[in-house]
Amino acid sequence: xxxxxxxxxxxxxxxxxxxxxxVLNDGVIPYTRVGSHRRxxxxxxxxxxxxxxxxxxxxLDAMVxxxxxLGIYD
Numbered sequence: 001x002x003x004x005x006x007x008x009x010x011x012x013x014x015x016x017x018x019x020x021x022x023v024l025n026d027g028v029i030p031y032t033r034v035g036s037h038r039r040x041x042x043x044x045x046x047x048x049x050x051x052x053x054x055x056x057x058x059x060l061d062a063m064v065x066x067x068x069x070l071g072i073y074d
Contacts, residue, residue, distance in 0.1 A: 002042045003040060006021060
């Protein structure tokens with residue numbers, strides 16, 4: 001149930017705060033507002049990180065498979 005401000009969430013995700021705000025505005029991660037400040041639930045941040053990491057692994061696997069098919073690793 002812990003909520004984090006955008007700067008702490010951005011630090012956890014290893015991204016800039018402005019980029020995180022763009023991700024939030026795109027609706028990728030849910031958040032709440034406390035006055036003019038955005039707050040994110042830690043569980044939502046972890047869920048996003050896991051999805052992002054899985055997408056990155058999938059893309060990397062595809063790049064490796066393509067490189068192997070083209071004989072780059074030979």
